[in-house]
Amino acid sequence: MVQRMLAKGRKVVGMDNFCNGSRKNIEQVLQDPRFEFVEIDLSDLSAYRIAAERFHIEDSISEVWHLAANSDIPAGISDANVDLRDTFMTTFNTLEVMKDLGIQHLAFASTSAVYGDHKNIRLHEDIGPLLPISNYGAMKLASEALISAAVEAWLEQAWIFRFPNVIGVPATHGALLDFVRKLQETPDNLNVLGNGTQQKGYLHVTELIDAMLFIREFAKDRLAYFNIGSDDDGVTVRFMAEQVVAAASPGATISFGEGNKGWVGDVPRFVYSIEKLRALGWQPALGSAVAVKLAVREIIEQENCR
Numbered sequence: 001m002v003q004r005m006l007a008k009g010r011k012v013v014g015m016d017n018f019c020n021g022s023r024k025n026i027e028q029v030l031q032d033p034r035f036e037f038v039e040i041d042l043s044d045l046s047a048y049r050i051a052a053e054r055f056h057i058e059d060s061i062s063e064v065w066h067l068a069a070n071s072d073i074p075a076g077i078s079d080a081n082v083d084l085r086d087t088f089m090t091t092f093n094t095l096e097v098m099k100d101l102g103i104q105h106l107a108f109a110s111t112s113a114v115y116g117d118h119k120n121i122r123l124h125e126d127i128g129p130l131l132p133i134s135n136y137g138a139m140k141l142a143s144e145a146l147i148s149a150a151v152e153a154w155l156e157q158a159w160i161f162r163f164p165n166v167i168g169v170p171a172t173h174g175a176l177l178d179f180v181r182k183l184q185e186t187p188d189n190l191n192v193l194g195n196g197t198q199q200k201g202y203l204h205v206t207e208l209i210d211a212m213l214f215i216r217e218f219a220k221d222r223l224a225y226f227n228i229g230s231d232d233d234g235v236t237v238r239f240m241a242e243q244v245v246a247a248a249s250p251g252a253t254i255s256f257g258e259g260n261k262g263w264v265g266d267v268p269r270f271v272y273s274i275e276k277l278r279a280l281g282w283q284p285a286l287g288s289a290v291a292v293k294l295a296v297r298e299i300i301e302q303e304n305c306r
């Protein structure tokens, strides 16, 4: 995202505490004088305020893209503080800092997890009730609610992107990375969480960025919220495991667990509607299967270069 912003001629300030990201992922953009970076915990309001103010005084910040969050859903289920701190408080503090500094535009990475488990009903943006089944989903939904209230009170415009499973590089987490790493440790066998029937849509990160920038440019509602996803019914975890085995360790056996959930809070199967986004004028070119095959190659290369 930073690379794309710089290519558009913007100046960018990045903030991350590297609890999951890594400095290596931003080495290249750090060479660009229009990019500045602060290592900071965004759940610490006073540190956040001081850092943002420093840049704002120098060169006024026109908008914030808030993408920081916990991305380990099981960790957030065993300890609710994780999502309170990294998923919700980072949003709360972002709004506090923006309000203090008079920054009026916010783009926010939300998730399909806000919907909860609606079984086979196609998820469109106005479906309800929204009852998330993970603390991560709950804290993202609370973040959306807070942004909505800010738009009512003072924030000029917000774009909320609800995306499902995103794949590609740099990969910091997710099933594909997990499979590749497991096979590096035990090349003869891949242990998969759940019975492999979980089925979801997958979107390649390059397409996700295209879609977010498209919505940012063309959605004019003050509170614009959009699903971003693949255009199909997705692929199964079994398919993903088979792709990783074929590319990384052909001939390895795959052992599946029990039940159709990888972990508590996992929504095993959902179908996404991207009609609203299509009506705005954007649709993905890759399907889930192609995106998975592409990401498998990229992630294997990433892991071989570590």
Ligand SMILES: NC(=O)c1ccc[n+]([C@@H]2O[C@H](COP(=O)([O-])OP(=O)(O)OC[C@H]3O[C@@H](n4cnc5c(N)ncnc54)[C@H](O)[C@@H]3O)[C@@H](O)[C@H]2O)c1
Binding pocket: 015, 016, 017, 018, 019, 020, 021, 022, 040, 041, 042, 043, 066, 067, 068, 069, 070, 071, 085, 086, 087, 090, 109, 110, 111, 112, 163, 164, 165, 166, 167, 172, 173
């Ligand atoms: N990857 C997906 O499939 C997916 C799906 C839906 C939504 N999202 C959302 O997209 C955004 C980006 O996700 P990602 O997949 O790139 O995950 P990621 O873990 O690679 O990126 C999130 C970043 O937030 C940082 N972070 C977490 N807590 C922080 C804190 N307190 N202070 C400062 N930095 C902090 C992490 O170090 C990490 O670099 C997140 O908001 C995530 O919830 C991702």
